[in-house]
Amino acid sequence: MASYDVIVIGSGPGGYVSAIRCAQLGLKTACVEGRDTLGGTCLNVGCIPSKALLHASHQLHEAQHNFAKMGLIADNPSVDWNKMQGYKSEVIEGNTKGIEFLFKKNKIDWLKGWASIPSVGEILIGDETYTAKHIIIASGSEPSALPGIKIDEKIVVTSTGALALDKIPAKMIVIGAGVIGLELGSVYARLGTEVEVIEFLDEITPGMDAEIQKNFKRILKKQGLKFTMGSAVKSVSVKNKTASVTYVNQKKDTEHQVDADVVLVATGRKPFLDGLGLEALGITLTDGGQIKTDSNYSTNITGVYAIGDAISGPMLAHKAEDEGMAVAEILAGQAGHVNYGVIPGVIYTHPEVASVGLTEEQLKETGNEFKVGKFSFMGNGRAKANFAGEGFVKILADAATDRILGAHIIGPMAGDLVHEICVAMEFGAAAEDLARTCHAHPTYSEAVREAALACGSGAIHS
Numbered sequence: 001m002a003s004y005d006v007i008v009i010g011s012g013p014g015g016y017v018s019a020i021r022c023a024q025l026g027l028k029t030a031c032v033e034g035r036d037t038l039g040g041t042c043l044n045v046g047c048i049p050s051k052a053l054l055h056a057s058h059q060l061h062e063a064q065h066n067f068a069k070m071g072l073i074a075d076n077p078s079v080d081w082n083k084m085q086g087y088k089s090e091v092i093e094g095n096t097k098g099i100e101f102l103f104k105k106n107k108i109d110w111l112k113g114w115a116s117i118p119s120v121g122e123i124l125i126g127d128e129t130y131t132a133k134h135i136i137i138a139s140g141s142e143p144s145a146l147p148g149i150k151i152d153e154k155i156v157v158t159s160t161g162a163l164a165l166d167k168i169p170a171k172m173i174v175i176g177a178g179v180i181g182l183e184l185g186s187v188y189a190r191l192g193t194e195v196e197v198i199e200f201l202d203e204i205t206p207g208m209d210a211e212i213q214k215n216f217k218r219i220l221k222k223q224g225l226k227f228t229m230g231s232a233v234k235s236v237s238v239k240n241k242t243a244s245v246t247y248v249n250q251k252k253d254t255e256h257q258v259d260a261d262v263v264l265v266a267t268g269r270k271p272f273l274d275g276l277g278l279e280a281l282g283i284t285l286t287d288g289g290q291i292k293t294d295s296n297y298s299t300n301i302t303g304v305y306a307i308g309d310a311i312s313g314p315m316l317a318h319k320a321e322d323e324g325m326a327v328a329e330i331l332a333g334q335a336g337h338v339n340y341g342v343i344p345g346v347i348y349t350h351p352e353v354a355s356v357g358l359t360e361e362q363l364k365e366t367g368n369e370f371k372v373g374k375f376s377f378m379g380n381g382r383a384k385a386n387f388a389g390e391g392f393v394k395i396l397a398d399a400a401t402d403r404i405l406g407a408h409i410i411g412p413m414a415g416d417l418v419h420e421i422c423v424a425m426e427f428g429a430a431a432e433d434l435a436r437t438c439h440a441h442p443t444y445s446e447a448v449r450e451a452a453l454a455c456g457s458g459a460i461h462s
């Protein structure tokens, strides 16, 4: 019976990062993974393959809409869907193999199969039992089902099926205007699919800064996405390879039906805890079905820890990674910790959307006195040269101390730009600190500096 200091269950961004950090800190570590490849949802059927398709479809959009403006001739660019799928698979393979390499390098054993925890300190995989002083559950999440909807991953799909459709559909209905719906919806819209998004609420991307929501929707509409807001999908039926979606308009209380070749159900995810034996072990869950943990990521059972999508908080790969590192450090006797006030959120559409910290609405609710510094990418020379002038940077700072409280960006490379604001927030910086930092010209990041300037004496280029 093999024995370890730590066994991590799950090799997604939370699990594999945690395993690597445990090994680096001198703990004998194994990681259990039941898929054929390492990397979990994110690398196999989530973040990474979707980014490959977002990139490819954006290139097509550029060729169709902007090449001619720059004097580049690429007549009638078209899509070889099989080849695009092949490119996506290569990207996945490169990434999952990379983790296999890192496991070998760090002497982490990959225990292949699906694990359960029959008792404290024990892991069972098939007939094989392993022991560990510490067990970290990093089992991730799965799409949450909608009552009345049967997923077949061909016509009625989750994000997993949407990444591997047989062909580009003529019409797609996306249920849910959250991150998954909008990222994948915009991929297919760019590939020529007629995309209609049906959303329960009156605004897209719930929880985002309202000004961003409004502008984001306007931009996506301009790109051809159709939005049916304030409408609850009740059921989906499939007949002769066509799906019929029935939804109710909340305000008018009227029922409607719309047909499509493919329906993407993107109405949220829930922790994936099947088969772990948590109930028998006596692990406490939250009302939302997540594993309940304390500030050290310990469950109510000594020696069993949990991180990532399996516990509370935003379901984001990078949040899971940070928790994975923190719990490893805690197990090694160090002071691991995650600053939940500075976790960026990014939507990888074109333009990208990124945010960190508090929204204007949250600040108004708390009664905090704050100032808003805004700068449009129309005033940024680099963005103008790259046909990327749409969007803005908005920085929210405390009215009295000038400390940065939040930032919201819609525009080119927003997902990268947001990080200088994250670093500033980690250091407790004032908007003036950013404003006084020299930014290279011409870069998109000058828009961040201009927004910081706008919190004080004023932006230069607006």
Ligand code: NAI
Pocket (backbone or CB within 6 Å): 047, 146, 175, 176, 177, 178, 179, 180, 181, 183, 198, 199, 200, 201, 204, 205, 206, 231, 232, 233, 234, 265, 266, 267, 268, 269, 314, 315, 316, 345, 346, 347, 348
């Ligand atoms: P989500 O929670 O972001 O959005 C779901 C949307 O579906 C909500 O707007 C909700 O109001 C709507 N909805 C729910 N039931 C409905 C119904 N019956 N009819 C119409 N609309 C309905 O969930 P999503 O997009 O599935 O993403 C799941 C998780 O994965 C999220 O936590 C997200 O943050 C994460 N994720 C993050 C990514 C990123 O960081 N770029 C990429 C993909 C996923």
